[in-house]
Amino acid sequence: MLSFWEKKHFLDFDLIVIGGGIVGLSAAIQYKKQFSDKKVMVLERGLFPSGASTKNAGFACFGSITEILDDLNHQTEQEVLDLVKKRYSGLCAIREEFGDEALGYQATGGFELITENEIAELNQLDRINKLLFPLFGDSVFEEIKDISKFGFSKNVLKVIQNKYEGELDTGRFIQSLWDRCQQLNVKILTGSEVKHLDIEKSEVTVRDGESGITFKSQKIAVCTNAFSKSLIPQLDILPGRGLVMVTKKLPKTIPWTGSFHFDKGYVYFRNVDNRILLGGGRNMDFEGEQSTDLVVNYKIRDYLKKTYSEIITPGTSPEFEMEWAGIMAFGSSKTPIVKMINKNVGLAVRLGGMGVAIGWETAGDLVTQISKV
Ligand SMILES: Cc1cc2nc3c(=O)[nH]c(=O)nc-3n(C[C@H](O)[C@H](O)[C@H](O)COP(=O)(O)OP(=O)(O)OC[C@H]3O[C@@H](n4cnc5c(N)ncnc54)[C@H](O)[C@@H]3O)c2cc1C
Numbered sequence: 582m583l584s585f586w587e588k589k590h591f592l593d594f595d596l597i598v599i600g601g602g603i604v605g606l607s608a609a610i611q612y613k614k615q616f617s618d619k620k621v622m623v624l625e626r627g628l629f630p631s632g633a634s635t636k637n638a639g640f641a642c643f644g645s646i647t648e649i650l651d652d653l654n655h656q657t658e659q660e661v662l663d664l665v666k667k668r669y670s671g672l673c674a675i676r677e678e679f680g681d682e683a684l685g686y687q688a689t690g691g692f693e694l695i696t697e698n699e700i701a702e703l704n705q706l707d708r709i710n711k712l713l714f715p716l717f718g719d720s721v722f723e724e725i726k727d728i729s730k731f732g733f734s735k736n737v738l739k740v741i742q743n744k745y746e747g748e749l750d751t752g753r754f755i756q757s758l759w760d761r762c763q764q765l766n767v768k769i770l771t772g773s774e775v776k777h778l779d780i781e782k783s784e785v786t787v788r789d790g791e792s793g794i795t796f797k798s799q800k801i802a803v804c805t806n807a808f809s810k811s812l813i814p815q816l817d818i819l820p821g822r823g824l825v826m827v828t829k830k831l832p833k834t835i836p837w838t839g840s841f842h843f844d845k846g847y848v849y850f851r852n853v854d855n856r857i858l859l860g861g862g863r864n865m866d867f868e869g870e871q872s873t874d875l876v877v878n879y880k881i882r883d884y885l886k887k888t889y890s891e892i893i894t895p896g897t898s899p900e901f902e903m904e905w906a907g908i909m910a911f912g913s914s915k916t917p918i919v920k921m922i923n924k925n926v927g928l929a930v931r932l933g934g935m936g937v938a939i940g941w942e943t944a945g946d947l948v949t950q951i952s953k954v
Contacts, residue, residue, distance in 0.1 A: 583794070594620045596951070597785055597798035599775045599812070601625030602634035603936050604929050605804035606758035606769075607944035612802075613765040615952060621767045622796070624787060626774035630755065631875075632806050633936060636907025638825055638849055638860050639751040640840040641686060643668035643938055645693040646722050646741050648846045649709055650702050652915070658712055664915065666716055668938040669745065675941045679757040685750025689839040691743040692725075694892070696736050699845065703739065721745055731837050734895045748840045748851055749937065778803070778812045783925045800951050803928035804944070806936075807873060807910035813922070817912040818931050822870040824881050825860035826904040827853065848888055856902075857893065859885050875906050909934055919946045927951045 583592075596612050598605045601623045613621050629635050643665050644652070652661045676686055695703060703724075710720040725740045733740075762769055776793060777786040783801060786793040803812060807820040835852045842849050847864040850857055862881040863870045869878055882904065889899040910931045912918070917939065921927040929947035932940060 592794070592796050594622050594796060594798040596621045596800045596802065597796055598623045598802045598804055599778070599785060600630075600632070600804035600806065600808075601627075601769060601771065602630045602632050602804065602806060603754070603758065603940035604634075604806065604932060604944045604947075605802070606755070606762060607941045608802045608804055608929060608947055609767045609769075610758065610761050610765060611945050611948045612951065613762075613767050615948065617765070621765075622798075623762070623767060623769045624773040624775055624785065624796075625769065625771045628771050632808065633823075633907045633909050633932070634940075635751060635755055636823070636825065636905055637751050637937060638840075638851065638858060639685075639749050639754075639853075639937065640691070640849060640851070641672050641747040641749050641937060642691050642840055642935065643672070643746065645691060645743070645842040645846050646706065646709060647693060647699050647702055648842075650705055651845065662712060662716065665713060667942065668935055669716065671938045671940070671942040672747075675754070675937075678941070679754075679761075683753060683757045683760075685753040686747055687749070687838070688747045691746030691840045692837075692842065693741045693743075693846070694733060694737045694841065694843040695739040695741060697738065700738055703741070706741070717745060732894065734892045737892065746840055748838075751937075754937070775812065778926070780922055780926050799925060801926045802947055802951060803926065804930065804947075806930050806932055807908045809910070809928065809930045813928065816918065816928075816930065817914075818910050818918075819871055819912060820873045821863060821909040821911045821934075822872050822874070822878070822906050823860060823863060823909055823934075824877060824885065824904065824906055825858060826882070826885060826899075826901045827859075828857045829900045829902045830855050831857070843888065843892060848885065850893060857889070857899070859889055859893070859899075861885070862888075873908050875908070877904055877906060909936075917943045919943060919950065921950050 598609045609623050713721045728740045773787045775785045786795045838852050848861040850859040862884045865884045912931050918931045919929045
């Protein structure tokens with residue numbers, strides 16, 4: 582039962598964004614920066630964003646050497662170059678918008694551990710450096726001469742460094758987005774799950790107790806990533822769950838920092854406050870991880886623990902203090918879906934595993950389309 586005041590003031594908007602992750606918040610900010618007099622609201626179903634944006638590892642990456650080589654098996658050199666360009670320019674854009682301090686950004690580099698399984702691929706190092714040269718004016722990937730300082734297993738034959746990658750603090754990124762929303766007077770309602778989207782009437786209905794509240798908006802931006810099919814069923818999107826674990830603070834100083842990739846990028850780890858954050862391993866159970874349930878896959882947890890004690894810090898048993906799951910969105914292409922469904926409703930979804938890098942610019946692409954019509 583709504584009051585006169587609620588009906589008069591709270592139900593009509595110029596833009597409603599569904600989903601308060603990186604993309605939804607970025608879309609609200611970029612729209613409001615362009616149209617300061619418009620009424621903008623973000624509806625987020627969780628108390629915190631409940632998909633990927635507060636669950637990720639905070640790698641500020643654009644592709645390890647084996648990942649880029651794998652991409653070249655499915656795409657042309659120009660397409661791969663464009664993908665790297667988009668990711669790198671996305672990282673530059675958020676650093677410029679919010680500043681390194683606010684994001685907790687550190688230019689510590691990206692690293693890939695190379696074992697017998699990947700060693701043959703290194704004969705393509707020069708090819709990839711040449712391919713990326715027009716973007717960076719420099720060689721991006723370099724072999725590290727002395728790898729003994731890392732203390733990795735003897736099975737790690739080489740470590741390849743990418744000096745243009747880095748890492749950020751995932752929580753500080755979201756906090757920066759929230760702060761900017763507040764400065765710009767963007768309303769964020771959390772605990773607000775959109776149960777129904779009426780594309781023709783440009784309305785959204787949010788569950789409220791037994792019933793629902795319907796909001797009307799001139800424009801609607803759907804930024805619900807892996808969960809989008811509940812609102813728009815025909816999309817080419819599959820969920821991909823990811824596991825992240827964090828050790829207790831280690832007694833000895835960890836002798837490395839940066840964003841590390843192993844097993845063709847399926848496993849990743851970094852040093853956070855002298856703890857090891859370790860995640861990934863979806864390749865151990867692709868089918869099992871095609872889920873939106875926020876639970877831990879024990880098979881993957883065992884694999885990550887084994888990787889920790891056999892590869893990363895050989896001979897030690899990890900003491901993990903925390904673990905959590907997050908949900909990514911994949912599909913037949915690595916490119917996000919950004920399009921208008923009709924003249925009022927648009928979407929920016931399917932961010933894959935690189936939303937930190939491409940989220941802000943993907944949101945910007947949607948805002949451009951929404952503002953045009
Ligand atoms: C474990 C893990 C590690 C990752 N590591 C990295 C990394 O190191 N670097 C990197 O670049 N990327 C990483 N990613 C990917 C990155 O986090 C995502 O690509 C990015 O967060 C996607 O942002 P988004 O806003 O599109 O989606 P989401 O963050 O999923 O946001 C969508 C939001 O919509 C909300 N929502 C859904 N349905 C509704 C509804 N009906 N009503 C209201 N709200 C709704 C959800 O609760 C969610 O908060 C990782 C992802 C995971 C899961």
